[in-house]
Amino acid sequence: MTAFYQDSHDFNGMPFADLAHRLRAPKPSALHAVRALVRRGELSAIFGDIHPNAHIRALPDEPIPSQLTKLRPDSNACLYPTETTLAKVIPSNLHADRPFTRRLALGEPQLSYAAFDLAILESYRNDPRYVFEAGDAGGMISVTDEYYESAGMPERDQVLLQTFGFCYGPTKRRAVGVFLRYLSDLSPEHQKIWHARMLTGDYKMHPDYWASSMGHWPEGASVFEATLAEMAFINRMAAAMGRGQLFKRDFGDARPTEFAFLLRPTQKDFDTFVQTLDKMLSENIDPAFFRGDVERETHETRKNGEVVVKPKGTITMLQEWVGRHFRSKDPAVPALFETLKEVRKLRSHPSHALCANVYDETIFDRQRELVIRIYHALTTLRLILAYWPETKGCEVPRILRGETTIWTM
Numbered sequence: 001m002t003a004f005y006q007d008s009h010d011f012n013g014m015p016f017a018d019l020a021h022r023l024r025a026p027k028p029s030a031l032h033a034v035r036a037l038v039r040r041g042e043l044s045a046i047f048g049d050i051h052p053n054a055h056i057r058a059l060p061d062e063p064i065p066s067q068l069t070k071l072r073p074d075s076n077a078c079l080y081p082t083e084t085t086l087a088k089v090i091p092s093n094l095h096a097d098r099p100f101t102r103r104l105a106l107g108e109p110q111l112s113y114a115a116f117d118l119a120i121l122e123s124y125r126n127d128p129r130y131v132f133e134a135g136d137a138g139g140m141i142s143v144t145d146e147y148y149e150s151a152g153m154p155e156r157d158q159v160l161l162q163t164f165g166f167c168y169g170p171t172k173r174r175a176v177g178v179f180l181r182y183l184s185d186l187s188p189e190h191q192k193i194w195h196a197r198m199l200t201g202d203y204k205m206h207p208d209y210w211a212s213s214m215g216h217w218p219e220g221a222s223v224f225e226a227t228l229a230e231m232a233f234i235n236r237m238a239a240a241m242g243r244g245q246l247f248k249r250d251f252g253d254a255r256p257t258e259f260a261f262l263l264r265p266t267q268k269d270f271d272t273f274v275q276t277l278d279k280m281l282s283e284n285i286d287p288a289f290f291r292g293d294v295e296r297e298t299h300e301t302r303k304n305g306e307v308v309v310k311p312k313g314t315i316t317m318l319q320e321w322v323g324r325h326f327r328s329k330d331p332a333v334p335a336l337f338e339t340l341k342e343v344r345k346l347r348s349h350p351s352h353a354l355c356a357n358v359y360d361e362t363i364f365d366r367q368r369e370l371v372i373r374i375y376h377a378l379t380t381l382r383l384i385l386a387y388w389p390e391t392k393g394c395e396v397p398r399i400l401r402g403e404t405t406i407w408t409m
Helices: 002-007 016-023 027-039 064-070 083-089 099-105 118-125 188-196 207-213 223-240 267-280 314-325 332-351 362-385
Strands: 043-046 078-081 113-116 130-134 138-143 161-168 174-179 220-222 297-301 307-311 405-407
Touching (some): 002 078, 002 083, 016 027, 016 078, 027 043, 043 064, 078 083, 099 188, 113 161, 118 174, 207 405, 220 223, 223 362, 223 405, 267 332, 267 362, 314 332
Parallel strands (some): 220 405
Antiparallel strands (some): 113 174, 130 138, 138 161
16 A cells, blocks of 8 residues: 555555455455554545545545544545554655655645745746746746756756745745645755745635635635726726726736735835836826816915926825815825825835835835725725715625625735
8 A cells, every 4th residue: 555655646545446456355355454454543545525536635634433434345435554654664765855745755635735935936936937927825837938848947947836825824924835736746956945945833825725726716805906996996987977087097907017915025125016006006197087177287486486387296186186076074085195195205215215125024014004005095085986976876896895805915
């Protein structure tokens, strides 16, 4: 049984029917022997009723009483040596250069995962020889067609990580989570690189990534997706009001790459994120929306009597327009404009000064708090526009109705 497990392609289990055939024993006799080994904790049985593929040890073994209850002569169980059994017989040098493959060889479930520092992704993201795709819950890494099986790239570096997810520690620290099944496919050299970046502690997979990995439809949406949904719906409301669009683009066709959680908590990356955010907000507001309700320019009289004409910023125009048409004591309204102005201020600072790049874990928190505030600011703006009679017929999408979990990690 142990040899079958080790020699199989994916550390597969042996079907019970195959075992009976190999033993040349009637199924009842084979079942009696298997039940004794399961009872002693030397074998485990997987039935395909919890995870659909019984031929891999995807998840931890069921409790022994549950296994014994399900073991019958007509059972479709696959049998595996337990971790206890494997620990006694696996040589210490087996897969010594492949730390994650060794963990599978020792019986860990294939959908066990390890957590890694986000920095592990940088070398792949920044290397043009790789295809690097990352969403809010996970992503993948592969080699570009040009370098796949090419002499221009060492075989050890032609790695494929079919999928990775993001996970979170007890302090909400964001990390990379990868199932052992996919880590085991990395070359020995890259397994060692990943192993060096492994984190300790209790890290939980992103709920949507875990759900999709288990064959379920994700139930939530990221705060980035929700923010873009607010922008798109605000534009729909603006059109219903006969004002065209408030935002020149709502980025439904192509979300900006930098509009995502940071991979590195550096000031440089945070500044890039803020710059992207400001381009999506203040620079993206179309003055034509205001239709002459507010002046586009200010007239400033200097001490010498000279009148200087200056263009108004789009945030100022929006604030004046809202103030002219909408009255409320809700503190969310002034907070809306304070947040937009803060983004503008954060962007302008590095453009007027030489700022040292620093590495600071708290930058992760600063970015998360800022994007949450932007999301709430746009929600407030949408609720303001909802007071216009023309917008009553605009059906709020599900993601904005409070029926969808908005992930802020």
